[in-house]
Amino acid sequence: MEHAGNILPNVLQAVGHTPLIALQRVIPGNGAQIAVKFEAVNPGGSIKDRIAGALIDSAERDGRLRAGGTIVEATAGNTGIALAMAAAVKGYQALFVVPEKMSPDKIAILKAFGASVRIVPEAPRNDPDNYQNIAKRLAEEVPGGCYMGQFEQEANALAHFNTTGPEIWEASGERVAAVVAGAGTGGTITGIGRYLKQKNPDILVIGADPVGSIFTGPVAPFKIEGMGEDYYPATLDMDVVDRWVAVADEEAFAMCRRLAHEEGILAGGSSGAMVHVAVRVAESLPAGSLVVAVAPDTGRNYLSNIFNG
Numbered sequence: 001m002e003h004a005g006n007i008l009p010n011v012l013q014a015v016g017h018t019p020l021i022a023l024q025r026v027i028p029g030n031g032a033q034i035a036v037k038f039e040a041v042n043p044g045g046s047i048k049d050r051i052a053g054a055l056i057d058s059a060e061r062d063g064r065l066r067a068g069g070t071i072v073e074a075t076a077g078n079t080g081i082a083l084a085m086a087a088a089v090k091g092y093q094a095l096f097v098v099p100e101k102m103s104p105d106k107i108a109i110l111k112a113f114g115a116s117v118r119i120v121p122e123a124p125r126n127d128p129d130n131y132q133n134i135a136k137r138l139a140e141e142v143p144g145g146c147y148m149g150q151f152e153q154e155a156n157a158l159a160h161f162n163t164t165g166p167e168i169w170e171a172s173g174e175r176v177a178a179v180v181a182g183a184g185t186g187g188t189i190t191g192i193g194r195y196l197k198q199k200n201p202d203i204l205v206i207g208a209d210p211v212g213s214i215f216t217g218p219v220a221p222f223k224i225e226g227m228g229e230d231y232y233p234a235t236l237d238m239d240v241v242d243r244w245v246a247v248a249d250e251e252a253f254a255m256c257r258r259l260a261h262e263e264g265i266l267a268g269g270s271s272g273a274m275v276h277v278a279v280r281v282a283e284s285l286p287a288g289s290l291v292v293a294v295a296p297d298t299g300r301n302y303l304s305n306i307f308n309g
């Protein structure tokens, strides 16, 4: 149907074009600048809204996902929320497998979009009971099931190469000196990193990594949700990352609360990790340099844990 004026045809068209916001109080002492890529304003509340449409398009094109089928995915929550939103628009069912450490707030949002959720205990990547392996099996068992494969599909990093990267480049006035992102699937840092390096190979691509994640090793449990892994996902291009910086749960959560209290930016724990690392990186750069920290999701996802008390 044609729509007059500025009416969007559906909610999925409201994804992306998020703001780059300068920090005013959480700043280094040397005159360098930090700006946050505020992904919370996506309609599903996270950066993962950007990949949902791309994953579905590619599954439809390959014939893996057919009309009335069921989208199945392993998710820390945000990809599920994004896919559940898209499933509602496009008439698919949705079933998600989520590790039990993820916040109850994200589970409630998945259900609010009409999705089914299986919460499973943490298990190493090569264990048959790992959430990704369970989701793959379920996709074969459920009639019309399709495993979306955010940890494998090229559509993931490509969505960030096509949207998040160019938005950062343009909104920074083409003067971003360094970008800080985390890696869960690695799609964000790979897509943004490839785009920015193509524009200017001197731009530093910094990976923030929870203490306990494999990129800064050794592997151990950690509380930050959505980033950090115990293996190297196919969707992460290690060559695009100049440096990894480890960040402890408490450093990330303390910064997450500072962003809310001092900047009015209600973002999640991984955003706290990115900004914590961005301050360190900015301190090592000349005055006037701009460091962009990707803030992947909304703090509303963590009202019951990070912001509780």
Ligand code: PMP
Pocket: 046, 048, 076, 077, 078, 079, 182, 183, 184, 185, 186, 187, 188, 189, 225, 226, 227, 268, 270, 271, 296, 297
């Ligand atoms: N932070 C949060 C809160 C996330 O949900 C995700 C996605 N899992 C990430 C960071 C990391 O993004 P990516 O999967 O693109 O590496």
